[in-house]
Amino acid sequence: MAKHETPLLDQLESGPWPSFVTDIKRQAEKKPECWDILGILELSFKERITHWKHGGIVGVFGYGGGIVGRYADVPERFPGVEHFHTIRVAQPSSKYYTSKNLRQLMNLWEKHGSGMTNFHGSTGDVILLGTRTENLEPFFWDLTHEMGQDLGGSGSNLRTPACCLGTSRCEWACYDTQEACHSLTMHYQDEIHRPAFPYKFKFKFSGCPNDCVAAIARSDVAVIGTWKDDIRIDQAAVKGYMANEFPANGGAFIGREWDAFDIQKEVIDLCPTNCMWMEDGELKIDDAECTRCMHCINVMPRALRPGAQGGASICVGAKAPILDGAQFATLILPFIPVTKDNDFEELIEFIESIWDWWMEIGKNRERVGETMQRVGLPTFLRAVGVEALPQHVKYPRENPYVFWNEEEVEGGFERDVQEFRARHAA
């Protein structure tokens, strides 16, 4: 394929941040179709508009997702990207790899694809960016047979679940996010590959309320670690912080001259519930008032740790703004155990209670959060068998518009207007 003039893109080769333009050029030396990637992108930079056609239904037999079809709208000028379908390869939990595995995957992609990738897509998949329709099945064959790996999700199905690194390298994880993510991904392979939902559905697993996989912002079911007992305090380490022996916030501020660490100002005063205080040189926490926000723990990781009795809060219904505006996920289950010991029973049961209901009443292209809004939170709670809790809301309703069921009201709804009129002349 021809090399194109790319005066605009070339300007993105300078500067300290890694240049994708330089990278594509390097790749183009081995895979000339990459010149057309640069060419069509240069055209977009020049005309300030995309040159990809709308959609395109392609896939592998038996799967309803995992491939996003894409065609150039100027194929004659850039034949190398005439077809430019994306393949979503399911990533391992927390995205640890060996070079062996990655090299193998890259070899496959060199053989079947464009040479460009995304590590990773926003949902979490490995994104292999751009190939022709006829390459899809061969690639899939090799992926499954040679690597034992599989595609991720797209379409109205369960999307590839994702998690933070959890217990693998984080001291704060309140349950094993990786195992939960992996187990549920395996458990729901059918739901991932064969669209049967009203719209997309996403799980994300964060090990603690810091939420490093942004679950509460972008998953239909967000499993976010928390604990039910007390924050563990190492008073000696507290004194260490107060004596400036350890850097605040695990060293997150190294490099700027802030005032010397002040436990009152930086921890106690910033606790959102005001449930901490110093007493006889010891840090005290009234755990009944703590909302487990993580701030104090974040600031003094050597002194404070989440409680030992971990589990998760389950929040439901996050989504991007289309159509009614973005939603964060809403707290539905305050605490459940999340453990392989019983094959994540509580979680699975809850997820399926949502699906049973949503698959029945969700409209086409209606995210579960939107269905929740449409029917109202009380109805949703009843549908999934969860008792209403004050924890479900930030604050009680501000309007007086309560729906009562006929059974709740003495004497029911049926009345005789004649009888009423006998006592109340019109």
Added chain:
Amino acid sequence: MAKHETPLLDQLESGPWPSFVTDIKRQAEKKPECWDILGILELSFKERITHWKHGGIVGVFGYGGGIVGRYADVPERFPGVEHFHTIRVAQPSSKYYTSKNLRQLMNLWEKHGSGMTNFHGSTGDVILLGTRTENLEPFFWDLTHEMGQDLGGSGSNLRTPACCLGTSRCEWACYDTQEACHSLTMHYQDEIHRPAFPYKFKFKFSGCPNDCVAAIARSDVAVIGTWKDDIRIDQAAVKGYMANEFPANGGAFIGREWDAFDIQKEVIDLCPTNCMWMEDGELKIDDAECTRCMHCINVMPRALRPGAQGGASICVGAKAPILDGAQFATLILPFIPVTKDNDFEELIEFIESIWDWWMEIGKNRERVGETMQRVGLPTFLRAVGVEALPQHVKYPRENPYVFWNEEEVEGGFERDVQEFRARHAA
């Protein structure tokens, strides 16, 4: 009229709070129709339901409001309240009276009405509770001719404006609420008496952000005093408070043993903007950061006073919940002078810009706050000629759904799809 058995109501004669039952009984001795008030009310207490019919259109010639028609639905049992229309008499600003005036009014009501009143109605009127249709004109004649007084509002008109006591007895009033209220009431007699609006419209005037007439909660135009210069500080008095020479909050806490006054805890720490501090024994305020919430002034009335350059913030659109939920009034004009010197020019101009617009596009029974919600705040601001300010919102929009006008967008909205297709194959 007959005296009725009132075993239920009688139980409301005991207890320390003044008893309206005892009071009605006393009145009934002079005005026997009051027995029927007790009788019909007792029936309601027994049957737990109202015994008044829906509405009833009555009034005085030439006025579209000021009287609320009311008929009993059991007239034969309680003929004394067969007709029981309410008369709303416009109250003087801030509800100061002389006994002479009140006695005169009571004499008229003894002559023409039931003997019972409300001092005052929720909007602010004197409510004369219950009379017959044929008494309305004679009462009105006497009210206007003998007392020079007038009815207030009801219906889809300007309702009787009301104000806090303002400069008459409060040190914090930032403008003369009484004069503003009185002047605008006189200026708008026609709008008060002759319904010409889509729905009711209310003004209320509070002298400062304490808002003692609850303007922000229940007026379509809330005029709430504020200042544009700095809080006035008497440092000697500050010291007096710190030395416990004066009671905190003007004595509002006398009667309970609280800890000794602590300026840090009770004033500085509770300032919502954190803009106060002590320096060399003096209280300092960074007035540019102050939101004039009144807290510090409320706590130390001898030491702090609102700035000397008073005026008002104008908030628009409060209302009760029917239909879409209650609304507080929204800040529209951050500061305007409110002064008799120019006949309240700025205020009147602004009010009329609202009316001009609302009378044109407001739907039947749509409060101006609802119209604002329907068209959106930006459209409202344009309609009343107010430039958009960050002060109009608590926070900027959280969704990306911006309406652009064709003129704002280079090249306008018209495009040729053929030309587009020439560059972008479908």
Added chain:
Amino acid sequence: MGYNPDKPMDGRLSDLGPPHYEQFFPQVIRENKGKWLWHEILQAGVLMHKSETGAEVYTVRVGSARLISIEHVRELCDIADAHCDGHLRFTTRNNVEFMVDAKEKVQPLLDDLASRGNKFPVGGTGAGVTNIVHTQGWAHCHTPATDASGVVKAVMDELFEYFTSQVLPAQCRIALACCLNMCGAVHASDIAILGVHRKPPMIDHTRISGVCELPLAISSCPLGAVKPAKAVVNGKEIKTVKVNVERCMFCGNCYTMCPAMPLADPDGDGIAILVGGKVSNSRQAPKFSKLVIPFLPNNTPRWPEVVNAIKGILEAYAAGANKYERLGEWAERIGWEKFFEVCEIPFTDKSIDDYRLAYDSWRTTTQFKYTSHTASYTK
């Protein structure tokens, strides 16, 4: 002279407006308007304002039932004549204020008031409970779901000590409205008593065409629960409406628009309790009241369930809140889940908003406190 029904327009006066306020000022007010420097509450119900002229005005605030008789007003006038040169005023919350211009005039006034039985309780200032603003109820209105004056009397009898003292953490404003029209500021009160219906409207087919415009009745319903329908009245088919009771939230707007759709009912009607609203801009912005008890029965004549609920909330607040903290500020500081726990109010899904803007109230964070409510999750 007087009104002549045969010539109603003859000599008619109109648009006179209210009397000018200034003529009603006590002298000390007239002389010091705009000159006040500071005030101090001397005891519950007694205020002193100091002017830059050195003058002082002493105000004695007196509770009132609001629903008062001519005789009662005349008695107020007697008191004003005896002590205040014939002046008095009413507050925005229906209390009466007597003003005198010297400290020594206060005690005689207080003594006089006290001598008149329970008619003129002194209080309602500072960090206490002042008068309950309220509406008509069964005394006058056509749409109430409860009474007004009766409930207020029952509640104020019980809270009387808080009217005559200032022992709360801050002022606590209680309001009552007898239906969802909420004539007053129930939607922004520390404690709100709200009359609520719970049965959908009946349709009086025999009268509907005479008294209602059907399109208005239909469009009155914010939830579209009122639909066109047909019925047979006296053997003749007429146009009427029907109500989809599943969608009805008992707001009563249809009845406001159409008298043939009454919804009041002895068992259906009662009282909801809302709390945590405020109006002032002091410290925190105005807040709406929140529904915490969806229904208590109209247990006449003294509404014991309502009285107890309010007393319980008030006492939990008095015990738990910081100085200066309004009820809503306290509830937000401790968290609404704790509010329900410390007030021992059962939480029901009725307190979860499912109307417009409801999503805003959903808890979209993992921050929450464990309470009795979550016990089954953490056991």
Added chain:
Amino acid sequence: MGYNPDKPMDGRLSDLGPPHYEQFFPQVIRENKGKWLWHEILQAGVLMHKSETGAEVYTVRVGSARLISIEHVRELCDIADAHCDGHLRFTTRNNVEFMVDAKEKVQPLLDDLASRGNKFPVGGTGAGVTNIVHTQGWAHCHTPATDASGVVKAVMDELFEYFTSQVLPAQCRIALACCLNMCGAVHASDIAILGVHRKPPMIDHTRISGVCELPLAISSCPLGAVKPAKAVVNGKEIKTVKVNVERCMFCGNCYTMCPAMPLADPDGDGIAILVGGKVSNSRQAPKFSKLVIPFLPNNTPRWPEVVNAIKGILEAYAAGANKYERLGEWAERIGWEKFFEVCEIPFTDKSIDDYRLAYDSWRTTTQFKYTSHTASYTK
């Protein structure tokens, strides 16, 4: 063997799922999973985690363009082989992490990375700017209103010093999405770069019946701006749609549902800047990003207006916020009116919500700060 197009189902494997994560663990991770006690950032981009076994793992975090080539991935593998027994991982924000089990292995790794030009910048930890999560843009998607990788490169070049240092008051998370679908967490980012359209869709009448289901196209519009219509194509009247441009807010959902309604345009499209969102529950609950700059042009290849706007906001934040304070927490503390003032961003009515739930954002209090914006009122 291999894929046989003639017998596509023969020997087919499916539903294998992702590989089990554990096989990819570096040894120190495998041995210490669940045993970590605390961590410490040694310098920007270098973390140390301490296990209860006494073991330590040192993590070096490296920036990445995300849009990377096979060759680049292979180079990552080379580095992993040389220093990390062939292990590496990617973070949730597309950075690469190399882990070693001893401190002395860190410097050689850093030296190696530094020796490879600008490909592997070390940083992205602590109180700094980490990688910008982003989407496809003109590199792959059909609906973008801007590019992704190009904008990110331009912005990160300018903010590079904040990637390699930790001098901000808190972490600052920047995200980009190239259209309103917002693939990512743009709606909850400290700074969000959002591609926005500003022209209503065109209707390709010649193709619409072939590629769209008209009822779906019509119902796709949240504002009901898409209406059924008729048009004449090749002399034949066909069923099609029209757009009420007055009601269009350029969300693009109609185009998602119907390829015959393209809306992208060189002049119409550009970037909006939203700020103040966050995801973590630390201190404050998650917050949505707020739109503060409604539009900046697609000024390729380096989007100088966008870069400057972001840099300006970041620097105002760095100068003004307290330690630990996220951008949105800072803006709320000082008040959004002050935010606009200190960032010198002109306020426009585009920042005033007029969509659903808009009322919540209206300022229903008299509490506000005077700023440059109110000067005309207070002069």
